[in-house]
Amino acid sequence: MADLSPALLLAIAAVGGYLLGSVPFGLVITRLLGLGDIRQIGSGNIGATNVLRTGNKPAALATLLLDSGKGAIAALLALALLGGDGDLGVEVALAAGVAAVFGHNFPVWLRFKGGKGVATTLGTLLATAWPVGLAACGIWLLTAAITRYSSLSALVALTVAPVAAWFLATPLHAAAFALLAVLAWIRHRENLRRLLNGTESRIGSKKK
Structure with a gap:
């Protein structure tokens, strides 16, 4: 696809990444295992933390791995099929992730x-800038071990990621990870309210 323009390559990467990211593995897994509709359980979220509230740890682990794999595979596949050398490869991988x-x-x-x-x-962090991804995962684990709040752990880890990327990757990585951090804060606004009033569920708790 070397004859395609950079803009078209980025567009293809973004569309492909979006479609892969749209696969709701949490919903699929819970239905296949007869655990019900995850959207009607706990917080109603389709992610691994809410799947854990069903009490099925293997299902939660599978959801975690598959959901994280969506970002990694999207970035790596786009790089392999569409990316070029240097900045274009970085841009294509980040666009897909x-x-x-x-x-x-x-x-x-x-x-x-x-x-x-x-x-x-x-x-996405692990696939596009693995030192930053490892740092974010480590911060998530440490914060979760101390607080047992999945939402707080995520926000701390993803907020640190752009800063880490500035030193461990490139300004483009930092900008992309900053966008994802902002998105995470927006998506966690209800969690933030519960954290502030002390009603946020902790990791491993079942929420009816």
Whole structure:
């Protein structure tokens, strides 16, 4: 596809990433296992944290891996099929990964009502700038171990990611990760309210 213009390559990467990100693995897994409609359980979110509230840890782990894989695979596949050397390859991978996060958050298959994109964002970070991804995962784990709040852990990790990218990757990575951090804060606005009033659920708790 070397004869395609950079703008068209970026557009193809974004569309492909969005469609891959739109696959609601949490919903698919819970239905296949007879756990019900995850949108009617707990917070109604289709992500791994809410799947964990069903009490099925393997289902939650599978959701986590598949949701994070959406971002990683979108970025790596776009780079392999569309990307070139240097800046264009970086741009194509980031376009696909960022689009996958938007696809998870606003999936066309679920009338644009999706998850919060944390796992998919972490997958994108790992695939496009693995030192930043590892740092974000480490911060998430540390914050979660201390607070047991998944939402707070995600916000801390994703807020640090653009700063880490500035030093460990490129300004373009930092800008893309800043966009994803802003999106995460917007998607977690209800969690922020619950954190402030002390009603936010902790990791592993079941919420009716």
